[in-house]
Amino acid sequence: MSKNTCIEFKNVSKNYKELLALDDISFKIPKGEIFGYIGPNGAGKTTTIKILVGLIRNFKGDVLVYGRNISNDWKNLHNLIGFHPQEAGFQEWRTVDHVFKTFGRLSGLTSEQLEQRTQEILELINLSDVRYKKIVHLSGGMFQKLRLGQALLHEPQILVLDEPLSGLDPNMRFQFKKIIKKLRKSEITILFSSHILSDVQDVADKIGILNKGKILTIGSPEELQNSFHIGNIIEIIVAENTPLCENLEDLSNIEYVENVKSSKQLIHLKSDADIDLSITSIFELLIQQKCKIRTFNLVKPSLEEVYLKYVGGKTE
């Protein structure tokens, strides 16, 4: 294990009776990295997370945090981890302040530390105005922030987020991601699980794709885009007052061009296409056809397409 490794899963498997939830998964997360952990519902993300936070103890393999095995050293490691669960609720009679007091004390904070951290966290998650409000009166977004707040209360070095953006409106998602980006500066290591790739792609340093209990691939967003070749697309946008091309079907005769969608102004190239040669040929033909070209882009496959290819979904 390198000195920089914060979390390491080594050959971890977990069964629920006959259902194999995790099948021999191994991965490492370096210190200070945001690791996007994505996969469809039922892929095994929550099981992985529950093992890491100590909610599941009976599993095969080893999980190390800073080189220490969580199965043997959980009493000393739990304080390093903050957990934002996917569904966990709070008892309805509690106020926001009371939630912080209870979980802060259970995490071992003193009264002074608790007061200071409560103020800091409430400010960070923008809930200072509702500190003494009962949690039943909070909106869904506030509730989600409260889950994040309790996870950060004891200044953990590792933050585990299980579907933190599910059910949030676009504004709240933006705010939440903003908080995560702020946390990045404090060098906290974040495991961010989601079944929606767009949730993690603009915050994650690395992304791991999980399906049916197996890790299919791990890499940075760029590496994932480059590693999975799903064909190149050329996008042409012409001036509005001119038709794209009078004889667009002529483009299909160019070597490597697979199909042309005039309505979307997209040209799909064959997977073995010589891109430079294809682009030159296409350009020449378009100029010959007197097309007024506004933009001409080589579109790479999106991460969403890469993800869907991995987990067996279909792209449009």
Next chain:
Amino acid sequence: MSLLLLFLDELKGYAKSKVMIVLWFGLPLLSFFIQFISPQTLEGMPISSLVALIVSSIGGTLSAIMLSTSIVSEKNRHVYELFLIRPVRRSSLILAKYLAVYLCLVIAVSISLTVGLLIDAITGDLIKNYLDITFESLIIGVSSMSITCSIGIFFGVLVSSVPLAAILSVYLGSQLSSIIILPTFFVEILNPGILALSLGVVITIFIMSINVILFSKKQF
């Protein structure tokens, strides 16, 4: 440490709950009305004694329902996950709930009985012998409540449906708690108070041990 913290936490929650507010005020009120609508004794049994048994039976049943339904609801809403990722023993979560509700209940029943005894004192009906019988009834009542509460927790831990937990707690909770006085019907030399207390403690410890084992095996 975490048990004390959780106990005080639960106490704060339950003491303000609607069911407990009903018990805090409802049971003394019930005691007050029973004193005025009933004759002074029922076949030699003082009214205060009857009050002790009635209020503890009602209080115990309501508490069992409250405990079972709140545990089922908290399980379904994944409330315990946030506790269990911290250094909290599962047994502490269950024991804290039991102790908090039981304490609230004992206080509510004690207030009701004090109201009854005060009325007896004011009306001049307070006789030392009655005081002893009433105290014995209180012992039987709190022992029975202890069993009912532990049964409420048992169904809360065991089932996943709120209505089912409530129904089982009402029917089986009150039925099973009455077994503590059954032996006195057959063996007259047994002191009902001491017997109820002994059986109450033993049965409660037994059921609570099962509760702790079941709760420890739950996957959250």
